[in-house]
Structure formats: structure tokens, C-alpha cells
Amino acid sequence: MNEQKDLAMLDAVERYIRGEMSPDERLQFETLRKTNSEVDQLVVEHTLFLQQMNRFAETQEFKSGLQSIHNDLVENGEINASKPSGKAKLVYLWTRYRRVAAIAASIAGITALTFNSLVWSFTPKAPSTKDIQYLDRVISDQTVKVKELEKDIDRVKDSLRVSSEGPGFEARTGGTGFLIDGKGLMITNAHIVQKSRNIRVVNNKGEQFKAFVVRLDVSRDVAIIKIDDPNYKAVSSLPMEYASRLPNSLSPFLSLVFPVKKLYMEKVT
Amino acid sequence: MKPEHNEKILLAGLAHNDREAVEKIYKENYGFIQALIINNNGSVDDARDVFQETMIVLFEKTRSGTLELNCQIRTYVYSVARRIWLKKLQQQSRFVGDLNLTETVVSVEEDLEDHLKRDSEFGMMEKAIQGLGEPCRGLLEAFYLRKRNMQEIASEFGYTNSENAKTQKYKCLMRLKKIFFKHYKNGTRDE
Incomplete structure (x- = not known):
């Protein structure tokens, strides 16, 4: 009963705002509006809402129009934004510096020719045995030095290994995780920590911190762990932030890959 | 000139x-x-x-x-x-x-402030509509965004007559308004 009334009122309000009422009905409705503040409020609210809907429709239409214009212009070569994001910068630089590159190429050609003739006219007939002996000595000196350096590097590596692993703990498996808040919550894969009794987190300086599993979702292979270690100092800010809403299709996202330390731009489609 | x-x-x-x-x-x-x-x-x-x-x-x-x-x-x-x-x-x-x-x-500071406000309203509406589920979402989109009349909508969605489709549309609209104004009055698009 009540719902029927609400629906009828909404219908009246909407027809009133859209100017779909007959003059008589309109007059009647306006009297009702004046005497009933609830109806008046409904009209105000619904007007605002319809405005929002209209604006939403317009903006949505405009946005999709922009995207199709962009694609058309790229396709016809009228704007120069090539589709694969990886190559885009290269292409851009190339067209920008095309003329410079052509000049540089011709200079390179001329220089190559000149050097050819220079080398040809200045090459001595044969190196003397003295020179060869001297070069031999230099090379063996260098070899000895390189070997010494290699030994030094090994020594440094050994000392690092001892200090970072610490006594009495030997990790059997390993994996990667990312901090998701400064206080030590991290996200990682469930299979990494699932069967572990002791978990240690190692940072990029080789420092180790104790951690425990907070949540485990084996079906999605995701785990949340928390660093619980007196030596861990909370990080005040992370180099990322959380999106306030779900991404649209075609919005760019970054995937972080370890240990390649590279950022990959990909598209969600 | x-x-x-x-x-x-x-x-x-x-x-x-x-x-x-x-x-x-x-x-x-x-x-x-x-x-x-x-x-x-x-x-x-x-x-x-x-x-x-x-x-x-x-x-x-x-x-x-x-x-x-x-x-x-x-x-x-x-x-x-x-x-x-x-x-x-x-x-x-x-x-x-x-x-x-x-x-x-x-x-352009003022224009950008206006834009920011509109953009957040756009986000609220988008989220509210997405949260509706079908057939409400399609029904409202057809009427308010694609500006179809109730007759067309009734046959498109398979309602027996346009009155029924209209009643359904208003029910959906009330739900949408509720969701939208909840966010709008909080002035934020996040939960």
C-alpha cells in the first residue's frame, strides 16, 4: 500500500520536473507542493538527482566519444601516439629527431670513409718483437690483478652471508612479499608461508625480521603476514597508494616483478 | 579576428x-x-x-x-x-x-576545483549504478541515459506492458537514489 503511494508520488514528481503534466494537473501539483513540505523536499531532491543523472549520461557519452576519436586519429596517422606503450617513446623520439638522425647518419658515413683511408695509409708493416714482449708483460700483470680482485670479492661475499643469515636459522624455502602498510603487514603467496613454522623477512639491506601469518587463503594463494620484531622500524610512507574505486577496463596498471626490479606497464582488459 | x-x-x-x-x-x-x-x-x-x-x-x-x-x-x-x-x-x-x-x-584553479567535484559525483553515480545489479541497472540506463521511452523498454526487457516496466523502473530508481544520496550526503564516494 505504502509503496504504491510512494511510486505514484515519484511518478508525479518526475512528470512535473520533466514538464509532462497537463496545465490543470500542474496547477494542482503546485498547490500540493506549497502546502506539503515533504512533497516540496522530494521535488528539490529529485531535481538534483535527475541533474546528476543527466550530467552522468553526458559525461559518459563524451568520454566514450573521446576514446573513439583518439583511436580514429591514431589509426589515420593524424596524431602520433602509437598503440603499443613500450615502443611509443622510441617512435616519438624517432619522428622528432628524424632530421637530426639523417644528418648524423650522413656524417657517420663520411667519417667512416675518412677513417678507412687513414687506417689504410698509417698501418705499419709489421709490429716489432720488442713491442710484443712488452704487451705480453702488461697482459700477465693485469691477469694477476684481476685474480686478486676476485678473491677480495669472494671474501666480502662470505662475510655478508654470515652476517645476514644469523646463527641457528636456515631458510628452507623463500619467496617475495610486499609491504601493504608501514607497520609491517605484508602480502605474499600462501604457498610460500603455508607450511612454515618460522618466517623471516629479509629487507634489501639483508636485515632479518621475525614474522607470523595473519591470514591465509590457499584457494587464492594469497597470504597476509605481519612483521613482529623489535628491530623493525615502521615505515612512514609506502611508495604506492590504494585506489579508491575499482579500475575501469583499459586503465593502465603496474605489475612489480622480483627479482628483476623492473616495472611493467600492462593493460587490464 | x-x-x-x-x-x-x-x-x-x-x-x-x-x-x-x-x-x-x-x-x-x-x-x-x-x-x-x-x-x-x-x-x-x-x-x-x-x-x-x-x-x-x-x-x-x-x-x-x-x-x-x-x-x-x-x-x-x-x-x-x-x-x-x-x-x-x-x-x-x-x-x-x-x-x-x-x-x-x-x-585554471577554479575550473579544476569544479571538475574535481563533478568527477567525484560522476564516480558516486557510476558506483551506485554498478551496485544495482540487473535488471535494474539496464532498465535505468535505458531510460535515463539512453533516453528510450517506456514502450521500447518494455519490449526490450520483455515486460508485458509499459505500465509494469514503469513501476519496475521507479522501484529501481528509489533504490538508486538511496545508494547515491547515502554517498552524496557523506560527501565521499568511499565506504
Whole structure:
């Protein structure tokens, strides 16, 4: 009963705002509006809402129009934004510096020719045995030095290994995780920590911190762990932030890959 | 005097979302905005996003009836794109400071504030509509966004008559309004 009334009122309000009422009905409705503040409020609210809907429709239409214009212009070569994001910068630089590159190429050609003739006219007939002996000595000196350096590097590596692993703990498996808040919550894969009794987190300086599993979702292979270690100092800010809403299709996202330390731009489609 | 006249026609076309006008503005301004973004740590994708947001700001400005730009479209677009990109860089803390400017800029702070408000309202509406589920979502989109009449909608969705479709539409509308105003009155689009 009540719902029927609400629906009828909404219908009246909407027809009133859209100017779909007959003059008589309109007059009647306006009297009702004046005497009933609830109806008046409904009209105000619904007007605002319809405005929002209209604006939403317009903006949505405009946005999709922009995207199709962009694609058309790229396709016809009228704007120069090539589709694969990886190559885009290269292409851009190339067209920008095309003329410079052509000049540089011709200079390179001329220089190559000149050097050819220079080398040809200045090459001595044969190196003397003295020179060869001297070069031999230099090379063996260098070899000895390189070997010494290699030994030094090994020594440094050994000392690092001892200090970072610490006594009495030997990790059997390993994996990667990312901090998701400064206080030590991290996200990682469930299979990494699932069967572990002791978990240690190692940072990029080789420092180790104790951690425990907070949540485990084996079906999605995701785990949340928390660093619980007196030596861990909370990080005040992370180099990322959380999106306030779900991404649209075609919005760019970054995937972080370890240990390649590279950022990959990909598209969600 | 001629170029100014042309720009006015373009802006009037933009206000009506006239494809030819939008395409012309797009074509004439995209290149140097892309150069601005790429020369300041951005990618081609960033350039497209920033430029399209700039176009939306310009569209909103012409929609609101202020056709007077007091400067060339090029200068306006450059100024807006610069502010948007600067803000994005700061949000990602990739860069703090100013950009290498190659053009004159005008103040666009007010327009950007308007845009920010509208953008957040757009987000709220988008989220509210997405949260509705079918068939409510399709029903409302058909009537309010695609501007179909109830007869067409009834046959498209398989209602026996347009009265039933209308009743259903109002029920959906009440739900949508409830969701939308909950966020709107909180002034935030997040839970």
C-alpha cells in the first residue's frame, strides 16, 4: 500500500520536473507542493538527482566519444601516439629527431670513409718483437690483478652471508612479499608461508625480521603476514597508494616483478 | 579576428558534443600536450589520460555556459593539462617541483576545483549504478541515459506492458537514489 503511494508520488514528481503534466494537473501539483513540505523536499531532491543523472549520461557519452576519436586519429596517422606503450617513446623520439638522425647518419658515413683511408695509409708493416714482449708483460700483470680482485670479492661475499643469515636459522624455502602498510603487514603467496613454522623477512639491506601469518587463503594463494620484531622500524610512507574505486577496463596498471626490479606497464582488459 | 571566431564555433560545437568539433580540438591540441607529458616523466598512455581529462574539463566549462575562455583554446588546454599532470606526479610522489614550461599558462584553479567535484559525483553515480545489479541497472540506463521511452523498454526487457516496466523502473530508481544520496550526503564516494 505504502509503496504504491510512494511510486505514484515519484511518478508525479518526475512528470512535473520533466514538464509532462497537463496545465490543470500542474496547477494542482503546485498547490500540493506549497502546502506539503515533504512533497516540496522530494521535488528539490529529485531535481538534483535527475541533474546528476543527466550530467552522468553526458559525461559518459563524451568520454566514450573521446576514446573513439583518439583511436580514429591514431589509426589515420593524424596524431602520433602509437598503440603499443613500450615502443611509443622510441617512435616519438624517432619522428622528432628524424632530421637530426639523417644528418648524423650522413656524417657517420663520411667519417667512416675518412677513417678507412687513414687506417689504410698509417698501418705499419709489421709490429716489432720488442713491442710484443712488452704487451705480453702488461697482459700477465693485469691477469694477476684481476685474480686478486676476485678473491677480495669472494671474501666480502662470505662475510655478508654470515652476517645476514644469523646463527641457528636456515631458510628452507623463500619467496617475495610486499609491504601493504608501514607497520609491517605484508602480502605474499600462501604457498610460500603455508607450511612454515618460522618466517623471516629479509629487507634489501639483508636485515632479518621475525614474522607470523595473519591470514591465509590457499584457494587464492594469497597470504597476509605481519612483521613482529623489535628491530623493525615502521615505515612512514609506502611508495604506492590504494585506489579508491575499482579500475575501469583499459586503465593502465603496474605489475612489480622480483627479482628483476623492473616495472611493467600492462593493460587490464 | 578570424581565428577567435573559429574558436568560438569550435567551443559551441564542443558544448553540444559535436563529434566534428571535438575531433578538431583533439587533433590540434593532442600533440603538444603529449610532448609536455613525455618531456616530464610521462608515457604515451599518461599523455592520453591527461589530455582526455583536460578535454572533459573544457567540455564541462562550455557545458556550464561559460563559453568565454579569455584566452586561446591552446593556452587553456596547456594550463589545465599542466595542473593535472603536476598533481598526478605529486600523488605518485614521482616528482615534486614544477614542469618545464614551453608555453604561457593561465590560472585554471577554479575550473579544476569544479571538475574535481563533478568527477567525484560522476564516480558516486557510476558506483551506485554498478551496485544495482540487473535488471535494474539496464532498465535505468535505458531510460535515463539512453533516453528510450517506456514502450521500447518494455519490449526490450520483455515486460508485458509499459505500465509494469514503469513501476519496475521507479522501484529501481528509489533504490538508486538511496545508494547515491547515502554517498552524496557523506560527501565521499568511499565506504
